[in-house]
Each structure stands twice: as structure tokens, then as C-alpha cells.
Amino acid sequence: GQSLEQPSEVTAVEGAIVQINCTYQTSGFYGLSWYQQHDGGAPTFLSYNGLDGLEETGRFSSFLSRSDSYGYLLLQELQMKDSASYFCAARNSGNTPLVFGKGTRLSVIA
Amino acid sequence: DVKVTQSSRYLVKRTGEKVFLECVQDMDHENMFWYRQDPGLGLRLIYFSYDVKMKEKGDIPEGYSVSREKKERFSLILESASTNQTSMYLCASSPPGRETQYFGPGTRLLVL
Numbered sequence: 001g002q003s004l005e006q007p008s009e010v011t012a013v014e015g016a017i018v019q020i021n022c023t024y025q026t027s028g029f030y031g032l033s034w035y036q037q038h039d040g041g042a043p044t045f046l047s048y049n050g051l052d053g054l055e056e057t058g059r060f061s062s063f064l065s066r067s068d069s070y071g072y073l074l075l076q077e078l079q080m081k082d083s084a085s086y087f088c089a090a091r092n093s094g095n096t097p098l099v100f101g102k103g104t105r106l107s108v109i110a
Numbered sequence: 111d112v113k114v115t116q117s118s119r120y121l122v123k124r125t126g127e128k129v130f131l132e133c134v135q136d137m138d139h140e141n142m143f144w145y146r147q148d149p150g151l152g153l154r155l156i157y158f159s160y161d162v163k164m165k166e167k168g169d170i171p172e173g174y175s176v177s178r179e180k181k182e183r184f185s186l187i188l189e190s191a192s193t194n195q196t197s198m199y200l201c202a203s204s205p206p207g208r209e210t211q212y213f214g215p216g217t218r219l220l221v222l
Contacts, residue, residue: 102152
């Protein structure tokens with residue numbers, strides 16, 4: 001099976017940088033994904049790391065270290081609209097469904 | 111743009127009723143999924159399907175069944191609704207071999 005651990009809540013100041021960590025325990029591993037969900041909205045895909053290292057998409061970056069079973073989502077130049085829940089997700093193999101962490105609720109304050 | 115639609119945003123049902131939640135996607139995706147989302151528990155997989163007439167149990171299938179008669183439509187069925195099935199239900203679809211899952215807006219179900 002799989003389990004993913006991430007902090008339940010994080011608070012950060014507008015304009016700052018915040019890192020949301022995700023550690024995983026899996027019987028197999030096929031890469032780490034990140035999803036964003038605003039209150040009342042649907043989860044939307046943010047990024048995917050299939051290999052170790054950093055993936056950058058604008059203000060958001062995601063990092064993976066397979067040897068440490070660890071990844072993180074980095075949000076830079078925080079804006080109020082970044083207040084949302086962020087989920088890491090992984091799968092055992094290319095043919096199995098995603099398993100999601102319980103989510104990290106990010107609050108951006110002025 | 112990929113579009114995943116769900117039949118209702120809000121639904122109120124009585125205990126013991128049979129409940130149908132419909133999900134339709136317009137991008138010809140093979141893979142479709144049903145999750146439920148509860149505070150503090152994240153998204154938990156109920157059932158998934160990788161092809162028409164194919165279904166696989168997820169992590170919490172008890173009390174649910176599904177139907178996939180057409181590629182674009184994946185239905186979740188609560189045979190006899192119970193109060194512990196009050197939840198937000200999210201449908202998602204994805205093409206095979208791709209990491210991106212596209213979610214519908216969700217159905218918030220209240221069972222009284």
C-alpha cells in the first residue's frame with residue numbers, strides 16, 4: 001500500500017516563500033504529483049515529478065528525492081489567491097490510481 | 111479544455127434511498143475515478159475504471175457500486191444510503207499513461 005504524510009496547516013505572509021513537504025511510504029513508486037484545491041472548488045493539477053530534482057512552473061516549483069522518499073512544493077511570491085489546500089499524490093506503478101495525502105491547508109495573510 | 115461534469119452540486123437524500131451520482135467527461139478519456147472527500151481525511155478512492163464495462167475497487171468500496179456503460183459516463187451508486195455516506199463526492203478522469211487527473215466540481219451529498 002501507500003501512505004503520504006504532509007502537514008495539515010501552514011500559514012505564510014503575502015510575498016513570502018512557503019514550502020509544503022510530503023513524505024511517502026510505498027510498496028512501489030511512480031512519481032509525485034501535486035494538486036491545488038480552493039474552498040468549494042475541484043482539485044486542479046499543479047505539477048509532477050517523475051525523476052529526482054526540481055520542476056519549475058512559474059511561481060510554483062516541486063522537488064523530489066526518491067532516496068529520501070520525500071518531496072516538496074515551493075510557492076514563491078505568495079499571493080492571497082494562493083490560500084487553498086494542497087495535496088501530494090503518488091501511485092505504485094504506471095497502471096494504478098493515485099493515492100492522495102490528506103492535504104495541507106495554506107493560509108496566506110497580509 | 112477538458113470538462114468533467116457531475117449531475118448535481120448538492121443533493122439531500124433519506125436513509126435507505128438508492129442514490130445515483132452521474133459523471134460525464136468530454137475528452138474521450140479511458141480512465142475515470144470516484145473519490146469521496148471528508149475534512150481531515152483527504153481524497154479517498156471509492157472505485158475506478160480503465161475502460162467501458164470495467165471497474166475496480168478502490169480503498170473504500172463498501173456500500174457503493176459503479177457502472178460504466180459508455181466511455182464518457184461513470185456512475186456511482188449508493189444502493190441504500192446511510193448517514194455515514196454524507197460527504198463530498200468527486201469524479202475525475204485522465205488519459206492513460208498521463209499524470210494529470212481532471213476533476214469535476216463535486217457533489218455534496220447529505221443523507222438524513
